[in-house]
Amino acid sequence: MITRMELKKIFSSPIVMALLLLFTAFNLYLIYVNAPKSEDVEKINEVIDEFGSLMDKNGRYLLKDSYEIGLESWNARNGKEFKSASEFFRAENYYPAIDSGEILDEELEKMVDLNVKESILLTAEGLVMQYQKWDLLKNAEVQIELFGIEGDAAETVREQYKSLIPRLKEIKGNQEHLHIFLPGKIFRTHSLLFNTLFGVILFQIMLLVVVFTAFLTNYEFDQGSHLVAFSTKRGRGLMWDKLLAALSATGMVTAFILLAAFGTYFVAVDYSRLWHLPISTGFMIEPDGNPFISWWDLSFIQYFWLGILIIFVLQVLFTLITFVLSLWMKNSYVVFIVFAILFGLGLLVPGEMPKDSVLSLYTTFNPSSLVLGSKKWWMESGAFTTFKYYEIITVCVWVTGFILAGWFSMKKFHTRNL
Template sequence: MRITWLEMKKALLSPVIMILLLLMLAFNMFSIISSSHHKEELKVVNEIVAAYGPTFDDEVLKTMESDIQKQVKHFDVGDTATFLESMTYEQYEQASVSVQKQIDEISSKFTYLQVAKGLQGSYEAINLSEEKGSFFQTYSLPSWLEGKMAAEFDGWESRFDEIIATNEYKQWFFLSDYRMHSELFRSLMKTLAVEGILLVVLLTAFIMNYEFEHRTQLVIYPTKKGRKLLLNKGLASILSSFIVLAILFGGTLGTYFIVYDYSAVWHVSVSSGFNWEYRLPYITWWDLSVGQYFGLVLGILIAILIIVIMLTITISVFVKNSYYTWIIGVFFLMAMFIVPSYFSNGVILWLASFNISLLLMNPHQYFNGGSTFMMTQYHEVWTLFIWFAIASFGVCSAIRYFNRKDVV
């Protein structure tokens, strides 16, 4: 274990890695704080959940409408809609700060109320059969793959019917206009994933190639422990990466959740109708709360980073140069993300969808049904399993090669 710790120190005390880590952390924190102008508006969700519970039905909406109307009566006007429509910018600016806060609260709650009232009609208007037909018109598939995708679409439609039948979509969440799901998972978590890749590839390459770059390989590797040192280096790479990632992820996510209060929505379903950001709402394969989804996304990203460490170890054994290893590793992952877009054959696209780069860049779509190959059930599990097997084979092959090859 002492040898492993000494290998870890090489990376953890490296100025390049430490400066890069601090720059990434500073950039993330600055980006979060500089774009937090709407954080006060989001707090109305906490008030709504505290007053009416995490879910809503017709009775809850009637009670909420009545409570908003009581607030409006203090202004000696008609109903809420009339009050808000008649409120001009000049009137708002002339009001006191306390009155402005009351107006803002009424406006926000009324907006949530109106959206909640319209969700049932919006969901009933969705026709997933059209998505299915459009998919099969786009891709020419062999009969076996067409049958598989048809079964996936049938399962997706059944899951959508379940969401409607159980009123799973009738749960309070941040208004879709703010796109907080994308803010957290599409922007922030993807940024952390990319930064994590850059760090762990560089860190792993640095540890694995240290002797070759400092011309000490002829002294270290011919010793009794020499060839087995590769195992210590691999373990040191993983443990060092965990320390660096804990600082990066912890500092960034800690800042995010300090700025944005998620306390009232952790138990809300990701399939909430308020989380409808694009053409279709999020229709997850299972009823996942925001907290569960966050934990699973974090777990998948860490699993991908471990696979990337294993692939970097494989490349390092053959390349024996930190910077060349970093370039090859990063370009390999970039190619995996870009190249599939140039194919049109359905079978190739299906095979290419089991791709850790695509998984890495789309954490907002995990466990979500849809009209792409990547949005099938258990896609994330199969992708991780396939690439863990590939990475394990690569590491074993690299170790076998290293044990037989001259160390010059």
């Protein structure tokens, strides 16, 4: 009953509800602006339906045969001699053909289909060469030189990249990199989902969690009614009800924002053929040219749910941090400012560590760095965070630490003067 009343305080707050609606609207706008068009996704799905997702030697042969027959037939019907579909879409060929009306809409649509097949073929052939030449240790040296890492820290980076080599061999052996996916160099869907949307949503929920947890925990102090509230039968144990209410609200808010955003995205963009394809497919490589190398053989849907799990755990952690701060500071505004400072320190401290010390690497095991690295959770992610169990260690250590800190703070709260 008490927990329900505390929850009511949160969801009857105009600020909380206004932020919740504003954030949801903003996320839907991001999806509207950045999501790939449904007709483009449909073209990829049609190829997968006809030829399967794996573009190994046999898959490429079948697709190439279909492409060449289709192009020859198209040229014969339209009196053209294009050697490739992409040649038709060059400006000097495309615009005169469209402006003159000599190419019917249905013929244009067939050429678009051929162009998609050509693009997939070229991408697959390029990936075979790229992954044969890809050298993780060379990439490690590039990272070390880029950030000026030296000494023990540099050796640790090399060791972590060396431990990733068997996984890269597994990817090539399983041909995970040759599964068709939405082309990253065109759509950048990995960045959209796991950097833009995950990143924005993490900050949105974190802001809401800090606001309503601090508001709820310090409600009596802010209202000046703490001497009355904490002298009742429930007394200072009321704080446990507040923590339970804050954690419940955290779960509800997190679920609502995630469901609104990703429910909309996956309704708008048909991933039905992509759910079970490897997250390490080379087709998702974006303009920077770096492959996505996960530590484990994960499908897209497995990777996505692991990301959702991390989001929930992080928000529980932020609730605990805010609760502990509130027990000591008794002022919602001060709690919010201190939380922001601590979050900023989590980003600044690793950069201030000596570059020859492993502390420059290990200090990145903090929630702030984890939040900013959402694009490459569970995979190779640069010199400072390429550790196989980086995400697991970070959340386990910090959640355990603040569970203990919360227990200790409550013990002190029960005995000190108000």
